[in-house]
Amino acid sequence: MDLSVSDAPVGRLLDGRYRIEALLARGGMATVYKATDTRLDRPVALKIMHAELAADDDFVARFINEARAVAQLSDPNVVNVFDQGEDDGAVYLAMEYIHGRTLRDVLHERGRLGADLALEVTESVLSALAAAHRAGIVHRDVKPENVLVGNDGRVKVADFGLARANSTSSKTTRGLLGTVSYISPEQALGERATPRSDVYSAGIMLYELLTGKTPHEGPTDFVIVRSHIDDDVPPPSEAVPLPPAVDELVLTATAREALQRYADAAAFLAAVRSTRATIAGLPLPEPDDDPELTAVHAEPRDSAGVTVDEALAGTVLAGQVDRVEPVEDETADDDIPPVDDRAGEVSRPGSTRRIDAPLSIRFTEDETADDAPPAGVRADRQADARARTAGHRRTEQARSRRGLYLFLFVLLLAIGVATAAWWYGSGRWESTPSLLDLTAEQAEARAEENGFTAVNGGEEFSETVEAGLVLSTEPEPGERLLGGGEITYVLSLGPERYEVPELVGRTVDEANQLAEPLSMTIRVDDEVYDDEVEAGLILTQSVAPGEEVRRDTEIAVTVSRGPEPVEIEDFTGRPAEEAQAALAEAGFQVNTVEQNSNDVPAGVVISQDPAEGTGFRQDEITIVVSLGPELIEVPNVRGERVERAEEILREAGFEVEVVNLFPDFSDNGRGDRIQNQEPAAGEQHPPGTTIRIIHF
Structure with a gap:
């Protein structure tokens, strides 16, 4: 089965170690699954190469070599490579599993x-890329999709050096076209x-990241690639207000x-750090007066004044860029012409500038020349009017000053x-920076840079x-803390490991006494007979001595x-063999x-010791085997008288038969000789x- 293109290998144990749990992503050259390392009981991201690439020995060799090189990188911003292997044609990498999302997801949201x-x-x-460049590794595919943002705010770069394939592979073209927005001009030219x-x-x-879009866009991939080759990238400040130093970067x-x-x-990283230090605390340039430009490129309401942990890990409300529309003043009259500055001014629609033209009073004469009062009366009236106007002006000015003072x-x-209220409420409180995956010195320095004090709170496994980070x-990162407050950090001791002692030849009680301070438990799995080892002593252990x-x-x-x-079997009366x-x-x-034995035939067991019960291997058992009756040598009685011959033979244990060959020619024969x-x-x-x- 080709795991790299299957949606249903969930539950399969790859290489006897990695249990596949869910599909995470599928790319042009590999498929990524979430899996569990059953040996170390930890989640991993399992990247399995597509079958057609796995069949290319040269590509697999380069894949393995570059994976080994990446595994040697030591930087907190690099996605760690834990293991590499092959199982039934499936070439895989076991990598660090990041709980979070990609930088592309963050841009989609914000x-x-x-x-x-x-x-x-x-x-x-750039910290991750600098570590790679020092190790002689070129990433070749830097883009937001390959930058992971953890839920704890950590930023990590994935897929170092693993995006290059043979030129004969069709996947190479698809991989190139999928990242044309970020390809360098020399790569676009095949260099x-x-x-x-x-x-x-x-x-x-x-x-x-600064503008929300890439600098080169077009209807086709070819147009975008040609733009990289032929066109300079415009300053980002043309799209959003930015300090000149950022443009220069x-x-x-x-x-x-x-x-x-x-x-x-590394050089780029040094420039970024220098720029950040330069622009720290400086206000951004004022935006143009064009309301459309200001609206389109308005700062997202939740992207300023927060840490990377808050902004990227979701500890503040994340949302799309808010489009700020120009404010329309419904009371404004579009037909009102602008007034010269000397006489006052009228603002554009939506303006908050005051209309403050000077007050002019014009007197009209309703009477005809004939009805006009005398010249002296007119002069008095005009003087009285001027006095009232001046008093009115002084009163209005006094009221205006009092109102201004009161307003101020x-x-x-x-x-x-x-x-x-701000100071005692939230002004003194600041977001804590992320100190995770830093050394003690780095953590204390970063805390100090952000106005806090970092203190060592001990160590934990x-x-x-990694140990020491x-x-x-x-x-935690992103929480609010009074400025100058203390952040207590805990350093890692690395994985908690204990060396297994030699248990063979010890009793179970002795083994438990050894294992207890090492946080191990002893389980008796079986009890077996053994001819060499005394009862109660340990014969074997499941984990070899010295293993951690x-x-x-x-x-x-x-x-x-x-x-x-x-069980002892009795062989008495049975053949000795x-x-x-x-x-x-x-x-x-x-x-x-x-x-x-006169009673037991030769070759038969006369007796056995022990003859019954139970014994143990190598115990001795004695059997008595019959040789048959004891043989006696027949005495020589020839020449002896009959009575004496009988006596000799009977004393020797034999029976005697006397035979007289001529009974008729002798007496009773007792005096004859044998x-x-x-x-x-x-x-x-x-x-x-x-x-x-015989006698005669």
Whole structure:
């Protein structure tokens, strides 16, 4: 089965270690799954190469070599590579699993980032690229999709050096077309990628973070690629208000001529840090008066004044860029012409400027010349009118000054109250920076840069954070804390591991005493008979001595029950050969004793010791084997008188048969001498054998 293109390998155990749990993403060259490392019990991102690429030996070799090189990178902003292997044709990488989202997801949600936040993200990306460039690795595919933002605010770069394929692979073209917005001019022309190529791509990404769009856009990929080759990247300040130093950063990084760019990510990183220090605390340039430009490029309401942890990890309300429309004054009259500054002014629609034209009074004469009062009366009236007008003006001016003073007093009082409320409410409180994955020195320096004090709160073991780096902080990144407050950090001791002791040959109680201070548990898995090891002693252990294991690791042991008891079979009255073979096969040592017996045939067991019960292998069992009756040598009685011959033979244990060959020619024959005997003298025969003696 081709795991790289299947949606249903969930539950499969890859390489006997990685249990696939869910599909995360599918790309042109590989498919990424969330999996669990069953050996270390931790989540991993499993990247499985597509089958057609896995069949290319050259590509696989380069894939493995570059994976090994990336695994050696030591930077908190690099996605760690844990393992690499192959299982049934599936070539895979086991990488660090990041709980979070991609920088592309952040841009989709927020539109763009504020200048300081964009530079902070770029600084993290360049830190990772600088580590790669020092190790001789070129990323070749820097883009927001390859930048991961953890839920804890950490920024990590993935897919170092793994995006290059053979020129014969169709996947290469698709990979190129999928990232044309960030490709360097030399890559677009087919030249070899260098660290300056990564600098170009990172500069394009910084432009996008600042403005919300890439500098080169077009209806087709070909048009975009040609723009990279033929057109300079415009200053981002043409789209949004930015300090000139930020423009200089972007324009240097994205120079079409590679030699005019920063030499590598380390040089770019130094420039970014210098720029951040330069513009720290300086206000942004005023936006143009054009309301449309101001509206389109308005700062997102939640991107200024927050940390990268808050802004990217979601601790502040995330949203799309708010389009600020020009304010229309419904009371304004579009037909009112502007008034000269000397006489007053009328604002444009939506303006808040006052209309403050001077008051003019015109007197009309309703009377005809004939009805006109005398000249003296007119003069008095005019003088009286002028006096009333002057008094009215003085009154109005006094009221205006009193109103102005009162307004200023109320305004100052409101500003003071608001300032005090802000200061005692939230003004003294600031967002804590992220100190995670930093050394103690780096953490204390970053805390000091942000107006806090970092103190060491001890050390704890961690399966995911390298020893010597910050594991956690109190308060956590992005939380609010009084300025100058203390942030307590805890350093990682690395994975908690204990060396397994030698348990074989010890009792279970002794093994438990050794294991307890090492946070291990001993489990008796089995008890077996063993002829060599005493009962109660450990024969085997599931984890080899000297191996390092995690806390609470259970070690299974096999305990000896001693020699196995064997039932003893009685072979008395049975052939000796049968007894010897059966008892030896049962594991006993057989001792054989031979003995004459008048009752038991030769070769048969007369007795056995022990003859019943149970014993153990290598125990001794003695069997007595019959040699048959004891043989006696027949005495020579020839020439002896009959009575004496009988006496000799009977004393020797034989029966006697007297044979007289000529009974008619002799007396009772007792005085005769023995002429012959059967069996002959000297032969061996059992006692009781009849011996014939012959006389005449």
